[in-house]
Amino acid sequence: MGTILWSTFAVFLTLSIFSFLIKDNPFYKFAEHLFAGISVGYLVVITFTQIFIPRVWKPLMNAVNSGNILAAGFLAVGILIGLMYLSRTTDQYAWLSRYPISITVGFYSGYAIAPALNARVIKQLHSTVVADGESLLNVQKVIDFFNNPTFSNLYQATYGPLLVIGVLVVLIYFFFSFKNDNPVIKYTRKPALLYMMVGFGAAFGYTFMARISLFVDRMNFIINRWWPLIENKIM
Amino acid sequence: MKKIAIFLIIILSIITIYGQNNSDNVKPKCKLEIIDVKNEGGTKTEIYVTPQNKPENINEYNLKVYSEYDGKRKKLRDVKIINNQKKMKIPVTTEKVNTKVIAEIYAQQEGKSVKINSASVKTKGAWFDVNKINSFFASVIFITLIMVLVSHARKGRDLFVRRIPGLEEIDNAVGRATEMGKPVFYIPGLSTIRDVATIASLNILRSVGQKVAQYSTPLKVLNRDPIVLGVAQEVVHEAYLSAGRPDLYNEDDVYFAAGSQFAFASVAQGAMVREKPGAVFLLGMFWAESLILAETANSVGAIQIAGTDATSQIPFFIASCDYTLIGEELYAASAYLSRAPKLLGTLKAQDYFKAILLIVTILALITNLIGIDFVIDYILK
Numbered sequence: 158m159g160t161i162l163w164s165t166f167a168v169f170l171t172l173s174i175f176s177f178l179i180k181d182n183p184f185y186k187f188a189e190h191l192f193a194g195i196s197v198g199y200l201v202v203i204t205f206t207q208i209f210i211p212r213v214w215k216p217l218m219n220a221v222n223s224g225n226i227l228a229a230g231f232l233a234v235g236i237l238i239g240l241m242y243l244s245r246t247t248d249q250y251a252w253l254s255r256y257p258i259s260i261t262v263g264f265y266s267g268y269a270i271a272p273a274l275n276a277r278v279i280k281q282l283h284s285t286v287v288a289d290g291e292s293l294l295n296v297q298k299v300i301d302f303f304n305n306p307t308f309s310n311l312y313q314a315t316y317g318p319l320l321v322i323g324v325l326v327v328l329i330y331f332f333f334s335f336k337n338d339n340p341v342i343k344y345t346r347k348p349a350l351l352y353m354m355v356g357f358g359a360a361f362g363y364t365f366m367a368r369i370s371l372f373v374d375r376m377n378f379i380i381n382r383w384w385p386l387i388e389n390k391i392m
Numbered sequence: 393m394k395k396i397a398i399f400l401i402i403i404l405s406i407i408t409i410y411g412q413n414n415s416d417n418v419k420p421k422c423k424l425e426i427i428d429v430k431n432e433g434g435t436k437t438e439i440y441v442t443p444q445n446k447p448e449n450i451n452e453y454n455l456k457v458y459s460e461y462d463g464k465r466k467k468l469r470d471v472k473i474i475n476n477q478k479k480m481k482i483p484v485t486t487e488k489v490n491t492k493v494i495a496e497i498y499a500q501q502e503g504k505s506v507k508i509n510s511a512s513v514k515t516k517g518a519w520f521d522v523n524k525i526n527s528f529f530a531s532v533i534f535i536t537l538i539m540v541l542v543s544h545a546r547k548g549r550d551l552f553v554r555r556i557p558g559l560e561e562i563d564n565a566v567g568r569a570t571e572m573g574k575p576v577f578y579i580p581g582l583s584t585i586r587d588v589a590t591i592a593s594l595n596i597l598r599s600v601g602q603k604v605a606q607y608s609t610p611l612k613v614l615n616r617d618p619i620v621l622g623v624a625q626e627v628v629h630e631a632y633l634s635a636g637r638p639d640l641y642n643e644d645d646v647y648f649a650a651g652s653q654f655a656f657a658s659v660a661q662g663a664m665v666r667e668k669p670g671a672v673f674l675l676g677m678f679w680a681e682s683l684i685l686a687e688t689a690n691s692v693g694a695i696q697i698a699g700t701d702a703t704s705q706i707p708f709f710i711a712s713c714d715y716t717l718i719g720e721e722l723y724a725a726s727a728y729l730s731r732a733p734k735l736l737g738t739l740k741a742q743d744y745f746k747a748i749l750l751i752v753t754i755l756a757l758i759t760n761l762i763g764i765d766f767v768i769d770y771i772l773k
């Protein structure tokens with residue numbers, strides 16, 4: 158009985174959300190508020206049980222019990238800075254919340270520099286020159302294509318150079334210091350846009366299919382899992 | 393007869409025991425190495441196990457790994473190692489730095505699990521990861537460029553930034569919303585403050601906030617992250633102050649919508665349908681909810697300006713929004729809009745740094761073509 162009840166409720170919520178496609182209505186509002194409320198409640202519980210208790214409270218108690226004043230002080234300072242954020246609820250002391258915000262923004266802005274440079278810039282450029290230990294500008298592959306002009310050899314010969322040209326022109330596209338009529342910017346602009354649009358088109362198609370599969374899964378739940386339960390109960 | 397039976401039992405027992413002793417004669421051997429991984433924070437070790445017996449004699453071994461810190465021993469791993477006579481690598485991570493990691497190998501002998509080898513190492517943290525020294529130098533160059541160019545900008549040197557079409561429309565979008573008497577919606581992405589796109593978006597929010605305050609148009613900022621919410625409230629408040637309209641600022645207009653991704657999307661689309669904004673700004677980091685937000689904004693007739701560095705979401709914005717800032721245009725936007733020396737200097741530094749990277753890449757391609765891999769091996773490592 159419980160399975161049928163919860164499955165029916167899940168179907169009701171699914172259809173309530175889909176009803177938004179027609180127009181805003183009370184069913185959608187109910188599902189929306191339920192979803193938002195549960196997500197906030199869940200976030201609070203997760204933050205309390207998985208962050209506050211194991212990372213703050215337990216280490217603090219351990220430090221206090223073992224007489225480790227340094228560790229306890231370190232955690233106490235962290236807690237104090239965190240509590241400053243709650244000062245936003247008052248008008249008089251709201252300025253205190255700027256300290257945790259500044260620390261967080263400052264820390265993450267600085268912290269992001271080196272990993273971003275390494276993962277998003279250096280590694281990407283490395284892969285523009287060499288991929289899987291092979292040079293992307295491989296003259297031998299071009300020679301192989303002319304010796305044996307097959308589609309596979311054409312792909313092998315053009316894949317690397319096309320990728321290299323794409324990276325270079327798109328990189329030039331994102332220079333903001335030059336006027337749009339600068340010859341380098343002017344003549345690389347269209348190829349760069351072409352490259353980007355081809356990439357975006359592929360990403361669009363790929364993601365669209367993923368969304369369709371989510372819809373199919375939901376319909377599969379309603380038709381093949383929920384409906385047979387109801388059918389068995391009625392019949 | 394009874395005596396003969398006892399004699400036979402004794403003989404059979406001796407044969408059986410002798411036979412067992414024969415199979416147990418094979419002494420289990422297993423090579424065990426444990427090394428502290430260099431160039432990291434001091435929590436990683438690698439254990440290498442090489443079985444020395446033939447698989448038909450010893451089928452499997454058991455590796456037990458313990459950590460020892462402050463005299464407390466804790467089991468980290470218990471791995472069954474099937475004997476294929478090949479060297480196996482088992483990575484182990486400890487919770488703390490300077491922890492003693494003990495590895496012990498056990499094998500079955502005479503029906504008992506017997507320790508046959510053990511090794512230990514103490515993890516040590518390295519101050520520098522020498523493998524990432526190129527990232528360090530790149531960071532130093534980049535930061536130096538920023539400092540120099542910000543200083544130039546502050547001295548009043550004219551720093552040119554080319555026209556970015558989407559940004560020129562911000563004025564029009566806010567103006568249109570004002571003429572229609574509708575609010576402006578701004579969503580600074582769904583990511584946390586650690587995301588560069590979120591920081592860039594909050595910089596743009598300041599410019600949008602100023603324009604909105606000048607026109608006295610209501611502004612609604614929907615947030616998913618509590619820290620971003622706090623920053624957004626501060627940014628909007630400051631924008632209203634700098635526009636000379638602090639009286640228009642309402643803290644409740646910059647609010648927390650929901651904590652989870654799709655709950656946020658449902659709240660945002662509900663708010664859009666009910667309040668019918670004249671302009672919607674979707675700037676920051678977005679995931680699968682991007683199309684839901686953009687399509688809903690489109691359905692209520694709002695002019696939309698979107699921008700993200702999430703390449704998988706840009707296509708959706710291009711398809712459904714009026715103007716889209718692609719990738720780095722989002723980072724350039726705040727400098728372009730505010731013309732603040734700090735931001736302009738940073739933008740210029742980005743351009744110079746990109747120019748250096750372009751030259752290095754072309755150099756790497758040329759040297760790689762002629763068989764010299766210096767640039768790839770050391771600079772773009």
